[in-house]
Amino acid sequence: MNLFEFCYGIIHWLVDLVNNLWYRLGDTLPWYFGDFFTAVGDFAASDGHLTFMTILLECIIIILVALINVLNFLWIFRKLSGRILDFYGPYYVGYRIGGWLQNLADGIKLFVKEIIVPKKADRLGYLLAPIIYVGSSLLILSVIPLSENFGLSTNESGEYVTAGALFALAAFSIAPFAILLAGWSSNNKYTLIGGMRSAAQMMSYEIPLILCAASVFLVAGSFNFVDIVDAQHDIWFLIPLFIGFVVFLICLIAEVEIIPFDLPEAEAELVEGWTTEYGGMKFGLFYMTTAIRSYAGGALATAFFLGGWHGPSFIPDEIWFLIKAYIVYTVFMWLTWSVPRVRIDQMLGVGWRRLLPLAVLNLFIAAVLKSGGWI
Amino acid sequence: MTWELIVFLFLASAALLSALWVIAAKEIVHSVIGLVTCFIAIGCLFIMLNAEFVAIVQFLVYVGAVTIVILFGIMLTRREIMESEKK
Structure with missing residues (x-):
């Protein structure tokens, strides 16, 4: 049973239950109300409405599961930084589960803070930027399937987006x-510089990232997550496309802005970078979105290079996928606390002069392997 | 009047109004916000036409790249951070 069938069952049951009461209510009223009640009930039971509600429920379930994983990621981030920098990390809130509840406590604290818009800030951009940032990051999560049966599909056969x-x-x-919008609309030198740095970094590292992904698409012959993972049944793409995997990981670190490449938020130079003027839950959203993007990055690396949900069958597929994504994130954290921050010109130099040619070389290797029929 | 028509009218009017806002906005960065809205509305129209791939490429190229290049152009060529601060 895949997620679509599960959700369809729930929605169908719910609509039947409500419709039963609804028609009974319509029967007790005069006929002109009763006709209206019947029309609404028929619309609720129609096929299009059921499918729409099913897809909505699927989205909600997928996002909820992903957000629970994001909480875990934040906990791993804080706990692992503690282990590496020799302190405990979160400890007392949720004492028996290793301080796991600390993030929820921090979230509640941020929620009850006052929403302040700086006087000289541009109101529209200032309030719109967190929405776009969080929304676009949650969009990534909605299309990533955790297994063949757990993903966003639009019909019973489980064909994904x-x-x-x-x-x-x-x-x-x-x-x-x-x-860039957040950095500009805060009307502050540091946020503007942070925003420009961030945009320059993300643009220049996106090109090798997408080229590495293109080599995976070329070898798998599909843009679909399920097909890409199925193509890795015999051999993970990690082995033939090793260069691509390394370049992909480095680009992901730059995309999610963690320490070797966290120039946009460099505390020592730019206060807090482009989030300087944001307080309360808006800062909390930015903080959470970093973890969302780390999760999405780990999941993408898992699906593209690490064989997705393939693994010995004594553990369920979904858990295999999550284990691999967690391992990728742990490697990120390990790098974060082991290497120093680089300079902006060094970072852009590495991006354009080293990673881009390597990504093109990787694409070439993928094309040779594919046309030779070795993979 | 079908649901499809309602969705189409919503997307088309969003594209047209945001395109007008690109011209009318006082701050030039607001124009860019309008431009992004216009691109996304057009991408959704492509999805309505069953052209998912074109829609995704529209998001990837126009929203992801063209907009950023335009913003870079604006921010590298202006001396004041905001138009309203000009004396």
Whole structure:
């Protein structure tokens, strides 16, 4: 049973239940009300409405599961930084589960803070930027399936969104717009510099990222997550496209802005970068979105290079996918606390002069392997 | 009047109004917000025409790249951060 059938069952049951009461209510009223009641009930039971509500429920379930994973990621981030920098990390809130509830406590604290808009800020851009940033990041999560049966599909056969992998990359690339908007509309030198840095970094690292993804699409012969993972049944793309995997990981680190490449938020130079003027839950949203993008990045790397949900069958497919995504994130964290921050010209130099040629070389290797029929 | 027509009218009017706002906005960055709205509305129209791939490429190229290049152009060529601050 896949997610669509599960959700369709729930919605169908719910509509039947409500319609039963609804028709009975309509029968007790005069005929002109009763006709209206019948029309509404028939619309609710129609096929299009049921499918629409099913897809809505699927989205809600997928986003909820993803957000629980994001909470785990934030907890891993704080706990692992503690282990590496020799302190405990979150400890007392949720003492028995390793301080897991600390993030919820912080979230509640941020929610009850006052919403302040700086006087000289541009109101429209200032309030719109977090919405675009969070929304575009949640869009990435909605198309990533955790297994063949757990993903966003529009019919019973479980065919997932056409070109879902490309859609995830497209949603990834909307973020620089939100960041530049946030940096500009806060009307502050530091935020503007942070926003410009961030946009320059994201633009220059997006090109090798998408080229590496293109090599995967070329070898798998599809833009669909399920087809890409099925193509890795015999051998993970990690092995033939090793260069691509390394370039992809480095580009992901730059895209989610964690430490070796966190120039847009460099605390020592730019206060807090482009989030300086944001307070309360708006800052909380930015903070959460970093974790959302880390999760999305780990999931993309897993689906493209690490064999997705393939693994020995004593663990369910979904858990295999999550384990691999968590491992990718742990490697990110390990890098974060082991290497220093680079300079902006060094970072752009690496992006354009090293990673881009390597990505093109990787695409060439993929084309040779595919046309030779070795993969 | 079908649901499809209502969705089409909504998307088409969103595209047209945001395109007008691109011309009418005082701050030039607001024009860029209008431009992005216009691009996204057009991408959704492509989805209505069953052309998902064109829609995704529209998001990837226009929203992801062209807009950022335009914003870069604006921010690298202006001396004041905001138009309203000009004396």
